[in-house]
Amino acid sequence: KAGVTQTPRYLIKTRGQQVTLSCSPISGHRSVSWYQQTPGQGLQFLFEYFSETQRNKGNFPGRFSGRQFSNSRSEMNVSTLELGDSALYLCASSLLAGEVANTGELFFGEGSRLTVL
Amino acid sequence: DAKTTQPNSMESNEEEPVHLPCNHSTISGTDYIHWYRQLPSQGPEYVIHGLTSNVNNRMASLAIAEDRKSSTLILHRATLRDAAVYYCILGKNSGGSNYKLTFGKGTLLTVNP
Secondary structure (H helix, E strand, O other), X not given: OOOOEEEOOEEXXXXXXXXXXXXXXXXXXXXXXXXXXXXXXEEEEEEEEEXXXXXXXXXXXXXXXXXXXXXXXXXEEEOOOOHXXXXXXXXXXXXXXXXXXHHOOOEEOOOEEEEEO | OOOOEOOOEEEEEOOOOEEEEEXXXXXXXXXXXXXXXXXXXXXXXXXXXXXXXXXXXXXXXXXEOOOOOEEEEEEOOOOHHHOEEEEEEEEEEOOOOXXXXXXXXOEEEEEEO
């Protein structure tokens, strides 16, 4: 079956702009998590959505937001971009929220690489 | 967030076993220990996870200390394709169906031919 699909794969923005990234989870998966990966901070949890509701949130400013649609597809938005937002943004899906505890498995996409100039 | 401590890097030779250590002294009773790895230019992929008992799967083995304050990921015969960053992660259940994985910096494994 198809894996987690993230679009776009690469994008370049300038400071002050906003960006929307999209994630299509594996068919049947209802939980989507977002992570930011930078060389300095590593992989940091942004938020998790399940059944269109945000279940968990990491320590990121309000400029970072997300949503999930009824078909489980998710988008994340970053407003008023800063240079430090340049990163690889990874989306991961799992069958159910909390299901990770039983199966241990999050399925990651290949990420969207954002460069802010 | 519960923290894990891993060596920044390790080196191994092809065909030899690799033991990747992880310390998690602040682990609580309901925290699962997860291992993921990230190959170059890819998203992380699941390797193995466990709670108290040692675990084996087709990719690796997970040895968990009796006090659960440390664990070791064992690759039985390293191949060049195993070169990756390996993350040891504690999964925290914050109630209900809220479950969060907190990634650390990981261990960069280099496999020499």
